Amino acid sequence: AGTIFAMTALYSTSKDASLKEKMESAIGYLIKTVKQCPLPYTPTQKAKCVIDVEGESADKVSRLGTNAMAIIAIIEYIDVVQPSNAMSLLGTAKSIAEFIEKSQKENGSFVHKIVLDKNAHALSKVDEDLYVKYYQGQVAFALARFTTLAKEHSWTINHGWADIAYKAAKHVIDSDLPKEEKDFTMDHWIMYGIAELQSAGHDVTDQFMEYAMRSVTVTAKFQNVDIPAKEEKDMMGIFYDDESAVATAVKAEGVCAAYPLAKTAEQKSLIHDTVERALRYQLQTQFHPETAMYMRKPSKVIGGFRSSVIHYDMRNDYVQHNLLSLLCYEQITTRKSSAKA
Numbered sequence: 001a002g003t004i005f006a007m008t009a010l011y012s013t014s015k016d017a018s019l020k021e022k023m024e025s026a027i028g029y030l031i032k033t034v035k036q037c038p039l040p041y042t043p044t045q046k047a048k049c050v051i052d053v054e055g056e057s058a059d060k061v062s063r064l065g066t067n068a069m070a071i072i073a074i075i076e077y078i079d080v081v082q083p084s085n086a087m088s089l090l091g092t093a094k095s096i097a098e099f100i101e102k103s104q105k106e107n108g109s110f111v112h113k114i115v116l117d118k119n120a121h122a123l124s125k126v127d128e129d130l131y132v133k134y135y136q137g138q139v140a141f142a143l144a145r146f147t148t149l150a151k152e153h154s155w156t157i158n159h160g161w162a163d164i165a166y167k168a169a170k171h172v173i174d175s176d177l178p179k180e181e182k183d184f185t186m187d188h189w190i191m192y193g194i195a196e197l198q199s200a201g202h203d204v205t206d207q208f209m210e211y212a213m214r215s216v217t218v219t220a221k222f223q224n225v226d227i228p229a230k231e232e233k234d235m236m237g238i239f240y241d242d243e244s245a246v247a248t249a250v251k252a253e254g255v256c257a258a259y260p261l262a263k264t265a266e267q268k269s270l271i272h273d274t275v276e277r278a279l280r281y282q283l284q285t286q287f288h289p290e291t292a293m294y295m296r297k298p299s300k301v302i303g304g305f306r307s308s309v310i311h312y313d314m315r316n317d318y319v320q321h322n323l324l325s326l327l328c329y330e331q332i333t334t335r336k337s338s339a340k341a
Contacts, residue, residue, distance in 0.1 A: 108171030137189025188254030
């Protein structure tokens, strides 16, 4: 689903017909994993959710983050492609959103995982122990984005989903904002969520804005900016001395997502410059013919991103996050140029 999201972002600017074909195939695969699932707290009622198989067991599970990302993939695909089966896809996305809605707790958190029987018909377990912070941000972004696109396309949805998105983000912000710098980490999905809540016209409080700008300033503070040793110059732009290109890309995404929230020229400049430095590192990890030649199928990897400047493994999420940060940088650079004109 995350890969489809990145593909839709690229397609919105490129309109590449071959990319459209691949997206259609990927959406088809995603939809095949969606089933009617019992709701965590009222299992006699059902809504759609995305099913995974966990490990070697036959247990079927559904995770909060997977469902949120499925919504993002589906609604973004509908938005940019406008396929003939848009209404059917929209119905699926709505039902998944209803499943998420019914999984939220009073404190803004959710049931993050349920376990189903091997046929995915009956509820075996509600996992109350699993908590993945990033799932909260993915929900915030998914439901806020759903609200924005519903207004643009006149879709009929539950507009209370924006409030659910707000509560999902606030649960994380309340926990993380008081933390010391050494324990405060960038959550790029929450950043997407806050920006999208603002875009959807939902009230974004001073607390949310403080969290967003603190995320930017703390992340920028721990970026490698001035490295005196010549042999380490290729590590310029990474954060916390972490050479992982995907970790760098994720932080660049989060910083970049805050650009619409920035109120001063100084904040906008900090965001722009931080993302640009990160991208200079990330682009060193992109496969070109001279590096792809060492791979088993060179033609298959050209254009993709490996995990770091010294490692050659590649995954679809590495490509996804690098691509999204590049596209976001292009957007804020265009905004910056327009503002000067």
